[in-house]
Amino acid sequence: MGRSPFLDRSIIVTGASSGLGRAMALDLTKAGAKVSLLARRVNLLDALEMEIRSMGGQVQSVPADVADWPSMREAVQQVETVFGPTDILIANAGVGAPSPLEAEAHVREIGSMIRINTLGVVHSFASVLPGMLRRGKGHLVAISSLAAYISFAGEGGYSASKAAVNAYTASIREQVRPKGILVSTICPGFIKTPMTAGNHGAMPGVMSAEKASQKILAALAQGREVYNFPLGTVALLGLLRCLPGWMLRRIMTDLGESKAD
Numbered sequence: 001m002g003r004s005p006f007l008d009r010s011i012i013v014t015g016a017s018s019g020l021g022r023a024m025a026l027d028l029t030k031a032g033a034k035v036s037l038l039a040r041r042v043n044l045l046d047a048l049e050m051e052i053r054s055m056g057g058q059v060q061s062v063p064a065d066v067a068d069w070p071s072m073r074e075a076v077q078q079v080e081t082v083f084g085p086t087d088i089l090i091a092n093a094g095v096g097a098p099s100p101l102e103a104e105a106h107v108r109e110i111g112s113m114i115r116i117n118t119l120g121v122v123h124s125f126a127s128v129l130p131g132m133l134r135r136g137k138g139h140l141v142a143i144s145s146l147a148a149y150i151s152f153a154g155e156g157g158y159s160a161s162k163a164a165v166n167a168y169t170a171s172i173r174e175q176v177r178p179k180g181i182l183v184s185t186i187c188p189g190f191i192k193t194p195m196t197a198g199n200h201g202a203m204p205g206v207m208s209a210e211k212a213s214q215k216i217l218a219a220l221a222q223g224r225e226v227y228n229f230p231l232g233t234v235a236l237l238g239l240l241r242c243l244p245g246w247m248l249r250r251i252m253t254d255l256g257e258s259k260a261d
């Protein structure tokens, strides 16, 4: 067996208290990384930290709200005091909710997704960028979504927040590549996590958080800059985007109408 590319790397995972972040944190510690778990729910972080310690993994947990820049900046300072410079930052924290039409809820829900999903990535990257620029190396990872490429009725806020992540990371990737820093944009399809637990609609190609984690970590180890998966859902998306407008509208409305009250 070859040497793990994550061995002794200091890796921050935001949104590590649940779902995909939790699965990636577990896999990374098994691969020998020093993993820092960030999220808001301290009880869940503590439980995961204990679980990883009991397996002999190197771990620490630090409460942080990615939507709040000072909170994120201070959390990373705390992380680096213990584990040293950050090698890889995985900006995974995110929320998904329908975009209702009632004005107050419309502003509240979409605002929350933009603050957490989009600004959360900006804050996470900014918190480690100065150090990575100084050292001339590092890997910034954003967990976006295939929803960045298509917008179903009632899902406008979520898709907009992820499309903005793709635009932001595509640009910053070019800015920092000459300085030795790699930026990866990861766009998964449906994953079985608490985020999708209440989703009763069709979820083509849905996979477990463990499977998604393994696919993402393999892509990161290969240094992939953009990784869209699974292939079947990516192909389906490509097909949907080729359909005439009226047909696409019909399908998107049917798919989205249960969420778009």
Ligand SMILES: NC(=O)c1ccc[n+]([C@@H]2O[C@H](COP(=O)([O-])OP(=O)(O)OC[C@H]3O[C@@H](n4cnc5c(N)ncnc54)[C@H](OP(=O)(O)O)[C@@H]3O)[C@@H](O)[C@H]2O)c1
Residues within 6 Å of the ligand: 014, 015, 016, 017, 018, 019, 020, 021, 038, 039, 040, 041, 042, 044, 064, 065, 066, 067, 092, 093, 094, 095, 096, 116, 143, 144, 145, 146, 187, 188, 189, 190, 191, 192, 193, 194, 195, 196
């Ligand atoms: N599930 C899917 O089908 C799917 C598909 C494509 C992409 N994704 C993306 O994958 C990522 C992980 O989602 P998931 O499915 O694993 O959902 P999840 O189980 O609901 O986990 C979301 C994580 O984000 C954290 N989080 C939310 N708001 C936060 C904030 N303000 N500050 C810090 N942490 C915050 C949550 O922790 P706390 O509540 O403890 O803070 C939790 O650990 C998200 O970016 C999501 O958009 C998911």
